[in-house]
Amino acid sequence: MISKALIVAKVNFLNNKLAYIVTAIVIGFTMIQDLVMFILERTGVLANFDGNMTVSVGNYLFLLVLLIPIVIPALNFRKIMNLGAKRDDFFKGCAVNYIIMAAVISFMCIILYFTYDRVMIESAYKGGTMDVLYWFGWIGNGVVVAFFQQFAFLLLLAVVVHTLTAVQDRWYGWLADVLIVAIISVFTPIAPLRSALVWFFALIIFHSNALIQIASCLVLACGVYSLNRRIFAGKAI
Secondary structure, eight states: OHHHHHHHHHHHHHTOHHHHHHHHHHHHHHHHHHHHHHHHHHTTTTTTOTTOOEEOGGGGGHHHHHHHHHHIIIIIHHHHHHTTOOHHHHHHHHHHHHHHHHHHHHHHHHHHHHTHHHHHHHHTOTTOEEOHHHHTSOGGGOHHHHHHHHHHHHHHHHHHHHHHHHTTTSHHHHHHHHHHHHHHHHHTTSHHHHHHHHHHHIIIIIOSSHHHHHHHHHHHHHHHHHHHHHHHHSOOO
16 A cells, blocks of 8 residues: 555656646746846946845745645646546545655755755845745754744645635535635634634644644645545545
8 A cells, every 4th residue: 555655656756747846837937037136246237235145046946845845746646546546545645646745845045045045045146035934933943943933834835725625516615615715804803813824824834843833734735635535535535
């Protein structure tokens, strides 16, 4: 069963070329912009622009966390079923996909934060880079803890996107969309409800205790992903 799940995960990764292309194009254009800024700084054109900032190039890898979980349930499910896989293999294989993806992207973001971003800050963007590792306060807990904080959050994000995509062909999928919009629009203007919303996002992103933030994301990810066993059990091929 484990080997079949790994095969499903491999097929899913191989059948996400569009996600890779879109992400590569965005990162490519960002790096071209960085090169231009680097040249302008070296030639003295940006000598008086110390406040320049940019989004960390590593954060554009988050596009994969949004795109891959859309492609897998929307397009890959039927392909994999037609190849003879079982629904349980697909369920387990997708879990492998998201665990690997979250770990690799978290690792790459940390590497780029301490290498590429450092070079850009020293040479072109004196105002710094906008990186979730810094803005969410994760890097302040050390590299290892920051890796797991980012990993847990990215895993939760991927699972939520996957699940929402999987239910879009069902009535309860549309209901979920309406509820999400309603929660954001209703909770935001009402102070007590807004506080509850802020508390939730603080729990999964900004909590001062890294272990609580990591555990919250992982528990929520497991809970949300478990719904997919029922969702795909009745999904037509």
